[in-house]
Each structure stands twice: as structure tokens, then as C-alpha cells.
Amino acid sequence: MNARPRAAYLFAAIALTALFLPLSFVIPALLAAVSVTVIDALAARRMPELERSAPGLLSRGIPAPYSLALAGPTPGHTRLRQPTPPDVTVEPPEDEEALEGTIVASRRGRHVLPIPAARTDGPLGLGCWFHRPGEEQEIHVYPDLPTAFRLAAAVRRNRFREAGERVRGALGLGTEFESIRDYLPDDDFRQINWRATHRMGRPMSNQYRIEQDRDVVCAVDIGRLMAAPLGDQTRLDAAIDAAAAVAAVADVVGDRCGTLAFDSQVARMLEPQRKGARAVIRALFDLEPTSADSDYELAFQTIRDRKRAFVLVLTDLLEETAARPLVEAVPLLARRHAIAVASAADTELDEFVQREPQSPTDVYRSAVAVDVLAARRRVAAELSRAGADVIEAPPGRLAAACVAAYLRAKRRARL
Secondary structure, X not given: OEEOHHHHHHHHHHHHHOOOOOHHHHHHHHXXXXXXHHHHHHHOOOOOOEEEEOOOEEEOOOOEEEXXXXXXXXXXXXXXXXXXXXXXXXXXXXXXXXXXXXXXXXXXXXXXXXXXXXXXXXXXXXXXXXXXXXOOEEEEEEOOXXXXXXXXXXXXXXXXXXXXXXXXXXXXXXXXXXXXXXXXXXXXXXXXXXXXXXXXXXXXXXXXXXXXXXXEEEEEEOOHHHHOEEOOEEHHHHHHHHHHHHHHHHHHHXXXXXXXXXXXXXXXXXXXXXXXXXXXXXHHOOOOOOOXXXXXHXXXXXXXXXXXXXXXXXXXXXXXXXXXXXXXXXXXXXXXXEEEEEEEOOHHHHHHHHOOOOOHHHHHHHHHHHHHHHHHHHHHHHHHHXXXXXXXXOHHHHHHHHHHHHHHHHHOOOO
């Protein structure tokens, strides 16, 4: 219970009357004002009923609708406010009677949306009562699912392509002939069956059986190096976004997908399964970087003797000394599996190299950036010699680059 500004103005006005009226009149008036304020506040004591509409699932960085409104009448005006944890934002955070806006989460994982707060004024607006109606709500924040499903839809519609390349028929296409059908605008011209076209008098295309039931494993490094920031996200965020995209595409092309998360030990393990994208996302969405060094040999031994698969290792590429354990462990998988090592590129390093120096400090930054980029190229070359396909792309394009590498491996029958 508390007094509103209107009550303070009333008390101040009564106090001013003491300058020219006797205290026998001022004191009763002041007591009466206090009594009316208390009674007005007590009238607002009943807990208001609220209706809150907040999604239980969010994608990191993607706004979703949010609403908070009164479910019944109140004695006076009611102002609503939604408190938020540090990594969740509600806009606007408060409003009168009803709150209509958006909710955005900037970090993956499980978050608890606190109980809403409500301030109900009495009928006269002199007193108010503060309430905490409702309950806490748990929110699961997933990686960038819109991008993952958009890439999967592009593959399904035969519209996915790498930057600067033409669409080359159905990605993931097998080599076994299945049937002849009418030519579609998105078909590769190499699929045209010229004899059938001449015979039918209209363009006809060969249909090939899509290779299915292959295994895909997304091995996600959650060691200390994956905590490095990349703008408003970490390397682990970019890695999990890419894993979600590859898993969604695996569902589209009929492959089985699983995942492995590791640092100095195996933290999560999910066997490849059909339609496994949702399971992969649920297994990875709440992972955070640890302070441990990653044990690549242990992780690779876990999946070395399994059925041949496309293994996508999502990690960070540094200079040769730090990457030596990764380079030495790659042959464990390369002898049996098709392996790709993916890392998010640091766009700030490229900016330091390309930007014209304005001061001695800029020169030093450019020199360091050149050394770091050269070291990453040397590590990539060593991984390639060890039998891995190396993928390095900016965080926003890493998912598409990993999907392209996966489909390229299918097209070349490496799975």
C-alpha cells in the first residue's frame, strides 16, 4: 500500500492552510485526508486477474508477440509491468491497463520470465496497492531456427545455391535412374531426356533416386575457445545455428542426423535418427561454453567405429600450436567418414586488414590481423591435407556454407 502523488498534493494544500487557519481546523482536515487515502488504497487491495500471452519457445534474436492484460474490472486505474531477466527484453516494458508488444531473447537456453507487477490505484486516485499476480514462466530460447528452416525449404524446392554459383539440379541427387517426367523450370538442363522430348513433343526430364538413409553427425565443440565473442553472439552460437540448419536439411533429403557436444569430455550424445532435427535442436539449444580445453581425440573416438557418416566438426581455428590436437585427431575420422571442419570467421580481422590505417595503433592492429589470418590459413591447409573439408565463413553465412558442404558431399557420393 502506498500514497499517490494526488494524495501528496492534498496533504501539501492542507499544510499550507495552516498559515492562515487555526490548527483546530487543519489537524482534523489532515487526519481526514489520511483516512480517505488509506480507505482508497484498501479499495484497491484485491488482487487483479491478468492474462499473459508469452511464447514458450523463442529463437535467439527473433522478436515474438507478447501481451499482458487485465482479465477483469479493477476499482481504479491499473498499470502493468513485466520484469525481465538480463538476456530477455520486452518492449514496451510497462503500460496502462494492457501491455501489447514484443519479446526478444539475446541468449540461447532456459530463461525464467518473472511474475508480472501491477499497481492498482484506488477509485479516488489517492492511494494504490502493488500486486504480483500470476506465476513465473519458463522460456526456451532456441538457435536461429528461421534461417535453418529457410535453408531447408530452399533445398526442398531446389532453390538452394552457394553464393556466385548457378543451381545445379537437385542437390543431394543420386546416380540411379528412376523415371522420366515433365521438365520443370528449376531442373538442370543436363537432366533433359532428349529422346523422350522428341517423342512426346514437350521437354522431358530424367528423375533420379535421391540417396537417403545416410548418417550425419554434428560434432559441436563447447570448450573455452568457443566463448569468443563475434559481435552480439559467441562462436558457439554461430556453431549451433549451423548445426540446426544441417539437421533441418538432413530431414528434407531423408538422412538420419545426430549430434555430439564435447569439451574435455562428451557432454551430449544423440545417435543419428530419421527426422532428427528437432531432437538435435533440443539437445544443443541450452549449451554454454565451458572453461575446459577440448579433447578432439576423445570426441572422435566416440564416433570413429560407427557407420560411415558425414561428420561436421564445429570448432574454432587458431594458429598451428593451438590447433595441433585437432589436426592430429582428424585422421581418426577421415579414414572411415567424410569429415568437414567448420569455423566462424572473425569479420573484425578482415576489417582491420582492409581499413586504411589512421594512426600507429591501426598499423599494429593490421599487422596482428594479418598474422592471425595467415595462421588460420595454415591450419586450414593442414586440415585439408589430413583429409578434412575446411569451411570458414562469417557468422551470418556459416549455416549456409555448412549446408552447401553437406550437400556437396552427398552429390559426390562421399557419404
